[in-house]
Amino acid sequence: MGKDKDETAKVSKKDAARLxxxxxxxxxxxxxxxxxxxxxxxxxxxxxxxxxTLSRFRADDLAVEAKADATPVSDADKRAEALARExxxxxxxxxxxxxxxxxxxxxxxxxxxxxxxxxxxxxxxIDGTANYVHGVPVFASLIGLVADGRPAxxxxxxxxxxxxxxAAAGYGAWKGQGLDDARRLRVSKTxxxxxxxxxxSDLSGWEDQGRLPGFLRLTGDVDRTRAFGDFWSYMLLAExxxxxxxxxxxxxxxxxxxxxxxxxxxxxxxxxxxKVTGPxxxxxxATNGRLHDRVAPYLRKKAFTA
Numbered sequence: 630m631g632k633d634k635d636e637t638a639k640v641s642k643k644d645a646a647r648l649x650x651x652x653x654x655x656x657x658x659x660x661x662x663x664x665x666x667x668x669x670x671x672x673x674x675x676x677x678x679x680x681x682t683l684s685r686f687r688a689d690d691l692a693v694e695a696k697a698d699a700t701p702v703s704d705a706d707k708r709a710e711a712l713a714r715e716x717x718x719x720x721x722x723x724x725x726x727x728x729x730x731x732x733x734x735x736x737x738x739x740x741x742x743x744x745x746x747x748x749x750x751x752x753x754x755i756d757g758t759a760n761y762v763h764g765v766p767v768f769a770s771l772i773g774l775v776a777d778g779r780p781a782x783x784x785x786x787x788x789x790x791x792x793x794x795x796a797a798a799g800y801g802a803w804k805g806q807g808l809d810d811a812r813r814l815r816v817s818k819t820x821x822x823x824x825x826x827x828x829x830s831d832l833s834g835w836e837d838q839g840r841l842p843g844f845l846r847l848t849g850d851v852d853r854t855r856a857f858g859d860f861w862s863y864m865l866l867a868e869x870x871x872x873x874x875x876x877x878x879x880x881x882x883x884x885x886x887x888x889x890x891x892x893x894x895x896x897x898x899x900x901x902x903x904k905v906t907g908p909x910x911x912x913x914x915a916t917n918g919r920l921h922d923r924v925a926p927y928l929r930k931k932a933f934t935a
Contacts (some may be wrong), residue, residue, distance in 0.1 A: 647740050652906040654778025659799035664781045668797040671772045675786035678709040678770040683788045687764045701762050709754035728752040729882040739881045748776040751885040757859045769860045773885030783889025785860050794864045796893035814894040816917040817869040825851040825872040828862035834877040843932030863887040867894035874915045884908030897921045901928040
C-alpha cells in the first residue's frame, strides 16, 4: 500500500486547525455527571420520537417521497424531527439544532458551531429510512449532542427491534430503555485482524469512490463479515459483538449519536483515514481501538490497485 496522493481533498488550514482543537478537546477528562441532564432529555426525546415512528411503521397511508439525492423521506421522518425540534426549543433554547430533514447538518456547519463554542443537538429522525418504508424493522432515531468539542451525548433508539443504546461523555455507554434499566457496554478485545468481525452497509459507495479493491481485500483478511448496516453496525461494535464498522460517506446526523456510544464503550471513531477524531469527518471508521491502525490503510482510494 503506497502513499495515495488522491485519497480525498485536503482540508483547509482553517478546518485543519479546528479539527486539531476538537481532537484535543475529546481527550480532556470529564466528570460523569456533566451531561447527565442532557442525556435524560435525549432519552425523553427518544420516547416521544419512538411513538411517532412506531405509529406510522407499515402504515397503509405512509407518505413517501424522494429527496434531491434520491433517498426516501417519509411523513414519519418529518414528524419525528419536528417534534424533537419543538421539545428542544422549549428545553434548550440557547442550543443549536441540526437535523437531516430540516437542515443544518453539513460538516462545515457543525465545525462553525463548535468553533463558536455553541452546543448543537444533531438529529436523524429515522436512520434506515429505506428499511422503514419497506417494512424492515431495522431503523432507529439518532439523537446526539455535540458540546465542548466532543460528542457529548448519544441516544440510538430502535423501537421496532425493542432496543436502545445511549451514552454521555464520562458516564459510559449503556444498553436499555433508561438510566435505571441498562447494562454497560464495552467493545471487544480482539487484537488480530484475522480474527476480527467486520460489519458494513453496502459496496456501492466504496465502488463509487474508487475504494472497492482495498475494501474487498479487507473483507478477505478479516475472519467474518456481515452487512448489518447503518446504526446497527456501530451498536454491535459498542456491544463487543463486532470489531470493525465502516462507511465511505456520511453526514454529521449519521455519526454524532453513534460516535458517542462507540467512544464511551471504549472504541475508537474517526474518519476512514484515521485522522479526524470523532464525528467531524465525511466518512467513518469505528473499531475496538486495537485494530484501528491496521484497518485504515485498506480504505485508501488506491489501496491494492495497480
